[in-house]
Structure formats: structure tokens, C-alpha cells
Amino acid sequence: MNEPERFRSPEYLNVLDPSPASQACQIEPSAIQCMQQWAESGYPNEICGLLIGTINTQGWLISKVVQIDNLNHARASDRFQLDPAGYQAVDKSLRGSGEEIIGVFHSHPDCPAKPSPTDMENAWEGFLYPIISVHQGKIHELRGWCVNDAGKQFQSVPMQSISVHLQSGSTSV
Numbered sequence: 238m239n240e241p242e243r244f245r246s247p248e249y250l251n252v253l254d255p256s257p258a259s260q261a262c263q264i265e266p267s268a269i270q271c272m273q274q275w276a277e278s279g280y281p282n283e284i285c286g287l288l289i290g291t292i293n294t295q296g297w298l299i300s301k302v303v304q305i306d307n308l309n310h311a312r313a314s315d316r317f318q319l320d321p322a323g324y325q326a327v328d329k330s331l332r333g334s335g336e337e338i339i340g341v342f343h344s345h346p347d348c349p350a351k352p353s354p355t356d357m358e359n360a361w362e363g364f365l366y367p368i369i370s371v372h373q374g375k376i377h378e379l380r381g382w383c384v385n386d387a388g389k390q391f392q393s394v395p396m397q398s399i400s401v402h403l404q405s406g407s408t409s410v
């Protein structure tokens with residue numbers, strides 16, 4: 238994929254911390270499939286949603302993902318705004334479950350799976366930010382990011398596809 242010029246501008250490069258994150262992410266394989274399907278079916282618009290799971294000293298354990306409406310209709314091809322009502326509904330449904338919202342995913346239609354300055358402005362420390370790159374309607378790449386300790390840049394987070402349910406001992410099957 239040809240990377241748009243702006244991804245090589247100082248403004249874009251400044252939001253990337255070249256050192257990898259000290260924590261990693263383990264994610265249920267079905268959750269990756271969901272994000273990829275939504276990113277393809279939403280193309281050429283950006284899709285977005287929430288990561289559900291737990292956080293421990295090793296990092297993020299994602300058991301499932303939920304798609305949330307992108308309210309930015311004016312610039313849906315390169316911006317997203319999570320529907321706050323959707324966020325609140327998911328948050329409420331998780332109370333007492335032992336799981337919580339631990340991150341936000343979104344897609345980059347015809348752009349690399351790298352965060353933009355706008356993504357940095359909206360990022361929360363402690364959250365995981367997977368970005369799904371979609372090229373001409375097909376999945377190109379999925380990469381995980383988190384805010385570094387200084388709070389000003391994104392660090393790359395390795396994402397391992399593994400059955401989180403079995404590992405955590407919670408009920409599945």
C-alpha cells in the first residue's frame with residue numbers, strides 16, 4: 238500500500254515512540270475476526286468500537302469486542318467519534334462482570350495501521366488502541382498501540398491471538 242504523504246510528515250512521526258511497549262496484549266481469535274470483518278464491511282468509512290476484558294501487570298487480555306457507531310458522518314473516511322450512548326451502554330452491561338472496557342479500536346481506510354496526531358489527542362493512558370488498516374476494502378494489517386509513560390506518544394504493542402477465555406479460567410464452551 239502507498240502510504241499517504243502525511244504519514245511521513247514530522248507532525249505524524251512525532252506521535253510515534255520508536256521503543257516498544259513493556260506490556261503486551263493477548264486477544265481472543267474471534268475478537269480479531271470481528272474487528273477485521275467490521276473494518277472490511279465498513280469500508281471506505283472508519284469503523285470503531287470497544288475492547289472488553291481485563292488488565293494485569295503483563296498487559297491487556299481481550300475477550301471480546303463490540304462495534305460502536307461512528308458519529309462523525311462528515312468525515313467518516315478519516316475520523317471517528319464513538320457514540321457516547323453506546324459506550325455508556327457497554328460500560329453499564331459490564332458492571333459486576335469482572336471485565337471492563339480496556340481500549341478502543343478503529344479502522345484506517347487506505348491508510349497504514351499507524352496512529353495519527355488526531356488519534357493522539359483523543360487517546361487515554363492505560364487504554365489499548367488497535368488500528369486496522371484496510372486497503373481497497375481488504376484487510377491489510379492490524380497493529381496495537383498504547384500511550385507511552387510521558388503521555389505524548391504511541392508505543393507499539395504486540396498482539397497475540399490466543400484463547401483468553403480458557404487461560405483466565407472463566408466459563409466458555
Ligand SMILES: [Zn+2]
Nearest residue numbers: 343352353356
Ligand atoms: Zn486513526
